[in-house]
Amino acid sequence: MSEIEADLIVERRDTVLWLTLNRPKAANALSKSMQELFCAALATAESDPGIQAAVISGSGRVFSAGADLRSNPDNLPPRELGTQRAGIIRGLLVGVLDFRKPLIASLNGPAVGGGCMLALLTDHVIMSETAFLSLPEIDVGIPSPLGYTIVESVLNGRIASDLIQSGRRVVADEAKALGIASISAPDDLVARSQAAAEFLGKKPSAAFAINKEWSNGPRKERVLAALAAAQRYRERSSAHTDPSTTR
Numbered sequence: 001m002s003e004i005e006a007d008l009i010v011e012r013r014d015t016v017l018w019l020t021l022n023r024p025k026a027a028n029a030l031s032k033s034m035q036e037l038f039c040a041a042l043a044t045a046e047s048d049p050g051i052q053a054a055v056i057s058g059s060g061r062v063f064s065a066g067a068d069l070r071s072n073p074d075n076l077p078p079r080e081l082g083t084q085r086a087g088i089i090r091g092l093l094v095g096v097l098d099f100r101k102p103l104i105a106s107l108n109g110p111a112v113g114g115g116c117m118l119a120l121l122t123d124h125v126i127m128s129e130t131a132f133l134s135l136p137e138i139d140v141g142i143p144s145p146l147g148y149t150i151v152e153s154v155l156n157g158r159i160a161s162d163l164i165q166s167g168r169r170v171v172a173d174e175a176k177a178l179g180i181a182s183i184s185a186p187d188d189l190v191a192r193s194q195a196a197a198e199f200l201g202k203k204p205s206a207a208f209a210i211n212k213e214w215s216n217g218p219r220k221e222r223v224l225a226a227l228a229a230a231q232r233y234r235e236r237s238s239a240h241t242d243p244s245t246t247r
Contacts, residue, residue: 007034009059010041015052016197017045024060029068030114035088039095046100052201053102055193056122058109063131066113086234089114089146090227096121097220100209102200106193107131107181110169117150121219123212124196125181127172128189133181136167143233149226153219154180 009020019041021028045051058064067089096103096118105111105119107127116133119125127133135147144164151160155178163170175181184192200208 007031008037008041010037012051013194014198015050015201016194017041017051017054019054019056021056021058021064024058024062026068027062027065027112028058028060028115029065030088030092030118031068032088035091035095039091042095042099051101052205053104053197054099055104055106055197056118057106057190057193058115060109062109062115063105063107063111064115064118065110066115066117086227086231089117090224092118093121093223094220097216097223100212101205102197102203102208104193104197104200106189107133108186108189110134113137113147117147120150120154120180121216121223123200125175126184126189126193126196127175127181128186129172129183130186132169132171133175134167134169135163138165138167143230145229145233146223146226149222153222 007021007023009018009022011018011020019038021030021034021038023029023031023034042054045054092114102124103122105122105125107119107125109128109131111119111131111133113135116135119133135144135151137144137147147164148157148160151163159178162168170178172181172183176183182192182196
């Protein structure tokens with residue numbers, strides 16, 4: 001069964017629900033429509049006993065370039081646009097953190113900014129050999145307390161500081177060495193992601209959900225605090241920079 005929406009492809013493959021970010025011409029930048037459809041699909045997967053796990057992937061050559069800094073479909077003024085973009089990121093990340101079943105990130109290409117954060121909060125990341133992770137907000141003058149918080153929660157503070165202060169790319173081999181992803185040949189990525197989702201999906205569901213609740217509860221609190229801090233930083237710098245930009 002396959003349902004194609006404007007910004008998301010939702011497809012059930014046996015016991016696994018695939019959510020494919022579907023804005024390839026915009027490098028799968030995260031939109032309001034995408035966030036709403038994504039969270040609705042996770043809610044459906046949560047309540048359907050026939051779905052044991054979910055996979056996030058991207059259309060085209062990119063997993064996600066993060067927040068959409070180029071479009072303003074609702075013609076909002078800058079401050080309101082910034083609030084909307086922050087709300088999109090918040091909704092996506094909270095949706096991932098609250099999902100009690102196994103969730104796999106299948107990185108078909110670069111995962112940048114909010115796309116990187118989204119991937120790192122899943123239960124397992126599988127990267128194509130051609131994919132990379134990066135948090136390049138620093139290069140456009142945007143602070144990233146959220147990026148720091150997420151990387152620090154899955155690795156440590158030293159690496160988190162390195163990534164948000166340098167904006168450098170973490171290629172597949174380094175991600176594997178850091179223990180945050182496994183690597184796949186591009187042609188095998190879909191099959192390996194499906195297999196990983198099925199493997200975790202067969203674990204006792206109640207125990208898996210409680211484990212996620214225990215690990216993601218404190219992480220969610222820190223993510224929400226980082227989002228609030230990012231909003232304060234945007235307001236503080238609004239006299240000097242465009243407050244609408246956020247990842």
